[in-house]
Amino acid sequence: MKNILFAASEGVPFIKTGGLADVVGSLPKSLDKEAYDVRVFLPKYSCMKDAAKEKMSFLTNFYMDYNWKNVYVGILQAEVDGIKYYFIDNEYYFSGPKPYGDDGLFEIERFAFFSKAVLAALPLIGFRPDLIHCHDWQTGLIPVYLKERFQGNDFFWNIKTVMTIHNLKFQGKWSIPEVKSITGLPDSFFTSDKLEAYKDANLLKGGIVYADAVTTVSETYAEEIKTDFYGEGLNGLLQARSNDLRGIVNGIDYTDFNPETNPLIYQNYTPKNFRKEKVKNKLALQEELGMNVDKDVMMIGIVSRLTDQKGVDLIAYVMDRLCQDNIQLVVLGTGEVQYENMFRHFDWKYHGKVSANIYYSEALSHKIYAGADAFLMPSLFEPCGLSQLMALRYGTLPVVRETGGLKDTVQPYDENAGTGTGFSFRNYNADEMLNTIRYAEHVYYDTRREWNLMVDRAMAADFSWKVSAAKYQEMYDWLIG
Ligand code: ADP
Numbered sequence: 001m002k003n004i005l006f007a008a009s010e011g012v013p014f015i016k017t018g019g020l021a022d023v024v025g026s027l028p029k030s031l032d033k034e035a036y037d038v039r040v041f042l043p044k045y046s047c048m049k050d051a052a053k054e055k056m057s058f059l060t061n062f063y064m065d066y067n068w069k070n071v072y073v074g075i076l077q078a079e080v081d082g083i084k085y086y087f088i089d090n091e092y093y094f095s096g097p098k099p100y101g102d103d104g105l106f107e108i109e110r111f112a113f114f115s116k117a118v119l120a121a122l123p124l125i126g127f128r129p130d131l132i133h134c135h136d137w138q139t140g141l142i143p144v145y146l147k148e149r150f151q152g153n154d155f156f157w158n159i160k161t162v163m164t165i166h167n168l169k170f171q172g173k174w175s176i177p178e179v180k181s182i183t184g185l186p187d188s189f190f191t192s193d194k195l196e197a198y199k200d201a202n203l204l205k206g207g208i209v210y211a212d213a214v215t216t217v218s219e220t221y222a223e224e225i226k227t228d229f230y231g232e233g234l235n236g237l238l239q240a241r242s243n244d245l246r247g248i249v250n251g252i253d254y255t256d257f258n259p260e261t262n263p264l265i266y267q268n269y270t271p272k273n274f275r276k277e278k279v280k281n282k283l284a285l286q287e288e289l290g291m292n293v294d295k296d297v298m299m300i301g302i303v304s305r306l307t308d309q310k311g312v313d314l315i316a317y318v319m320d321r322l323c324q325d326n327i328q329l330v331v332l333g334t335g336e337v338q339y340e341n342m343f344r345h346f347d348w349k350y351h352g353k354v355s356a357n358i359y360y361s362e363a364l365s366h367k368i369y370a371g372a373d374a375f376l377m378p379s380l381f382e383p384c385g386l387s388q389l390m391a392l393r394y395g396t397l398p399v400v401r402e403t404g405g406l407k408d409t410v411q412p413y414d415e416n417a418g419t420g421t422g423f424s425f426r427n428y429n430a431d432e433m434l435n436t437i438r439y440a441e442h443v444y445y446d447t448r449r450e451w452n453l454m455v456d457r458a459m460a461a462d463f464s465w466k467v468s469a470a471k472y473q474e475m476y477d478w479l480i481g
């Protein structure tokens with residue numbers, strides 16, 4: 001039995017702001033239970049829902065030297081679907097209305113605390129991992145602290161680490177003197193071959209430098225991040241580590257995201273009966289959202305963080321033109337105020353046709369994945385993207401830009417070959433996107449048989465964790481030896 005520890009800042013079913021939580025919630029239970037004992041560390045946020053908190057019980061606590069103080073570390077535990085979870089509890093660091101705050105320096109202090117506390121907690125819970133799988137900048141200091149202080153102790157000797165990059169845009173950077181003071185790491189760590197990047201201390205960089213292997217969440221993104229455009233300043237380092245860097249595409253939880261059984265949608269359907277049953281979801285959704293009720297209109301769905309990453313500016317640019325077409329647009333998302341207001345404006349202007357839902361709702365997200373005909377995701381960059389996988393699973397055809405995981409998971413329609421599971425365009429250009437949406441409209445309205453055959457293929461595509469979990473296992477085995 002090999003012991004694997006996941007450390008991350010979010011995970012379903014406890015706390016979620018985006019796809020990272022889906023991955024942390026679904027990958028551990030997809031690994032072979034006979035061969036791996038996988039456990040997960042998360043922060044215990046006050047903003048977690050009561051249902052999540054009720055699953056937890058107090059395990060133990062200790063005090064840890066951190067940022068010139070002796071700081072309380074509580075450890076809570078829970079078990080879900082056979083996976084053991086542990087939570088690092090500290091009111092000062094993890095209270096607040098959201099998991100992530102706006103104060104950059106305090107963010108660094110909070111997650112550096114989490115990283116150190118995870119390592120310090122291990123001997124107390126009696127679990128010695130053979131490998132720690134770290135996710136994103138919030139856990140970037142785990143490989144660093146492990147090498148710098150913990151590995152001197154027998155318990156920690158020879159623990160391996162993997163750093164997975166879910167989004168290179170976020171790196172956890174701040175001025176060196178302040179990070180040095182907070183983390184207690186010695187001067188020698190803040191050089192350009194270690195944590196320093198462009199004069200700042202960079203936590204993700206630390207993780208990339210010190211981890212035994214680095215992964216990201218699709219093959220295309222693994223290539224893209226070695227270039228200037230996608231590399232966010234770390235492309236040089238990623239090139240240098242390219243022998244230890246690989247892309248493993250995410251899966252989704254095929255039990256949760258199952259149109260046959262999911263209780264959150266209005267009408268369950270299957271690959272066999274979607275031609276008759278799926279449309280009932282569209283009609284009920286139109287009704288619920290106060291849109292024009294029309295079974296024939298092509299409904300386009302968007303479920304997304306409303307940020308630059310997701311290509312929302314392209315959508316804003318063509319909204320008026322798009323709304324001249326015979327379509328409906330349903331949006332669910334939160335993010336930058338300018339984009340939230342943009343969608344509110346078009347909901348007002350094209351009422352009945354556009355529905356802007358500017359909040360977070362698991363239930364509505366499923367209803368959109370099930371009810372829409374097409375799913376729009378024109379991202380500027382997309383490490384993997386899970387929303388398009390959810391859409392495919394529900395037979396809702398993605399319209400995407402060919403980048404990162406979108407390129408790897410959506411096969412563009414080829415009408416001659418009769419292949420494809422969606423529609424895609426190449427350049428980050430609003431007219432190109434609009435043309436592609438219009439091509440999808442044409443296929444939908446004029447060649448419905450072809451559209452439905454594409455839905456068949458989309459629903460038959462397999463983006464469960466089966467293949468990718470095996471790739472992680474292979475990597476763990478290789479590293480652990
Ligand atoms: P990212 O992690 O970059 O936000 P992903 O596509 O990997 O993008 O994952 C997004 C996840 O968050 C999906 O599970 C999607 O359904 C969910 N999501 C995004 N916005 C909302 C929202 N407003 N309400 C409910 N779920 C949302």
Ligand code: GLC
Pocket residue numbers: 018019020023166167217250382383384385386405
């Ligand atoms: C990040 C990326 C997204 C990816 C998710 C899970 O949030 O933006 O593309 O799917 O992580 O890996």
